[in-house]
Amino acid sequence: MPREITSFSNATVKLIRSLRDKKARRAERLFLAEGLRIVTEARDEGQLPKVLAFAEAGMRHPLAQEIIAATEAAGGDTILTSPDILTKMSGKDNPQALIAAYEQPDTSLERIDRTAADLWFIGQALRDPGNIGTILRTGDAVGAGGLILLDDSADPFAVETVRASMGAMFTQALAQATWDEFLPWLRSGEGQLVGTSLQTNHDYATAPYAKPCFILIGNESQGLPEAYEAECDMLVKIPMHGRADSLNAAIAAAVTAFQVRNVWRKA
Amino acid sequence: MPREITSFSNATVKLIRSLRDKKARRAERLFLAEGLRIVTEARDEGQLPKVLAFAEAGMRHPLAQEIIAATEAAGGDTILTSPDILTKMSGKDNPQALIAAYEQPDTSLERIDRTAADLWFIGQALRDPGNIGTILRTGDAVGAGGLILLDDSADPFAVETVRASMGAMFTQALAQATWDEFLPWLRSGEGQLVGTSLQTNHDYATAPYAKPCFILIGNESQGLPEAYEAECDMLVKIPMHGRADSLNAAIAAAVTAFQVRNVWRKA
Structure with a gap:
């Protein structure tokens, strides 16, 4: 009772x-x-x-x-x-x-089993809790394993994050780490680090994505730091047709991840 | 001064x-x-x-x-x-x-010049001002002409909409109409009405999109009414890989629109 x-x-x-x-x-x-x-x-x-x-x-x-x-x-x-x-x-x-x-679940990097999924999201200094929740929701839909938040990202346990995740909070793995912790962890196993960037002509629509694929999404206003882009195995560009030169972070994550799936489905 | x-x-x-x-x-x-x-x-x-x-x-x-x-x-x-x-x-x-x-600009349907772009967003009863702003921002990036809001959508002039649009408020056309006003307008000229739906097996990744393409996005919690789906020229499905069976409305709009561009670029 x-x-x-x-x-x-x-x-x-x-x-x-x-x-x-x-x-x-x-x-x-x-x-x-x-x-x-x-x-x-x-x-x-x-x-x-x-x-x-x-x-x-x-x-x-x-x-x-x-x-x-x-x-x-x-x-x-x-x-x-x-x-x-x-x-x-x-x-x-x-x-x-x-x-x-x-x-709250343990969000240490060591809890992430990269073999559990072929697709992962990495968010760098994401500041909008709603974006984090939307990326979790998208991750569930696109068959990702979870989200690793780098550096000073917003709290993934915020009310707005939980609400925007629409339950994916409970299905997606979640980790928090600094870039300096993440990079050695990433390189200790298999994985392709893919950054979305305007500093490349490599078309995201036809790029050779490898499994497991780690999609790195940069901060909402700054994008990815150059040093982080330099560590990526592949940079891809989403063609921009308008006046703006950027997408909302959760939109960029989704457009890239669904296209990775499309490329794999066709292969 | x-x-x-x-x-x-x-x-x-x-x-x-x-x-x-x-x-x-x-x-x-x-x-x-x-x-x-x-x-x-x-x-x-x-x-x-x-x-x-x-x-x-x-x-x-x-x-x-x-x-x-x-x-x-x-x-x-x-x-x-x-x-x-x-x-x-x-x-x-x-x-x-x-x-x-x-x-506020005039948002009557008659102001929309469908020949000005090959891609348009139609939002049905979108209730989240942030989603509306994000769709406008995405529309700018993907080269859409604008957004037509149907039925009892949220106010597109809300502060949250303007903020999320990141300036696209001023570059994308915006109209408000009921479904009963929209449908005759749509049919008075060229245009393919495409709905995203789970009630089809038609893969969104390879569908034959025609210009101008009107992408119809349903309400955040209810999706598209059946009667609206029935009027679509084509229903397409974004494959879902997780427990959830839906995407955030702005995410669904973006994933579909960028794929329409990919299909056209390949053709």
Whole structure:
């Protein structure tokens, strides 16, 4: 049975609320996911929340009942509260029916098994949490193994990232490393490092992509540093037809990755 | 010379501030763009703001000085104010150096000249302003003519749209229409209506795209209504490799459009 919380100043209410903040997420090693859909997708991947909060309305759905029971069976904290307190927890006017806090996975590079997939995304200093979530979602769709975030990227456990990932947060592997850690790791095994760049005439549409292929996406406003481009096994260019000379980072990642698949499918 | 505003309750300060709200944007037929970069891109496209506000720091850059002079020459209202009032205008803690209000262009369907480009985006009930801006940005990069928004799409003049468009707001054509207005317009001239769908086995990578090609993108959570799919000249499928069965709307638009270009380049 869920425990009831009726006080706005309850410690768990404050804990959940605090997880919109990066420092608190890091200290608690937790992150938030909101809504029945994403919580169900997590469950289908074998992942249950540490804390699951809802109001009366939120526990009526049969799927919600299943997940509440499974969370309790796994030792998680299930919380029945008022719509007002749920609103406070979520920090939004119309909170989702369920608010869940999950343990952050270990994001060390050593956890990445490059043989688990033929395609990987590497994001360099990505600053937009929504872009990170969209790349995770795209990674799931294109059959990538996951995303390795380099240097001072945004927190991949931000609420905006989780929301944009549409559940891919729970299916894609995620690692964080510096470039100086990443490069020796990459070279310790097989893998082709492919950078998208305007400093080449090599057409991305027909390039010889090799498996496993690591697609390196640069920072939203600066692109890839020259030194990083120099380490790539191949630079490819997406032809630009307009006034602009760049794409949104998540768009560049998707256009490249789906084309890698097209080239492999044709071969 | 810019006029000085020193009062927080000045009518123009309130006007600019109000333009974060859709109703005010519609009533005033204005929209906001922030930052030297986008204002410069607008100028390069021959578009100058009706109102241009900045603090001392914001008018130092030579480009800013050019644009302030051009705005004044065109009869625009240029405003020198304090950093605090600029912050109030922008509604953000760290406002950009320049805040500009532009006249909304006429978005009637009749303004679209389909012969001006071989590729067009059609968005059906897109609800995320960021997605709309990203599609405009992608449209510029892929050489599309513009975006036609159908049914109850989000306001394309939202601050988030303008920001995500990275200047493409000023280079891509933009129209708003209902499906019942759009379909007769489409059929009154040449054009292939292509829908991305999971209800087909037609591979998007090798489909026979015809010019002008109108790529129809469905609502973020519902996808395309069946009746809309039925009117398409061709449905194509982007192969899905993961657990998810969908892509972000802006990602689907980009992956399809760049592949249309690839197919045409090869032919």
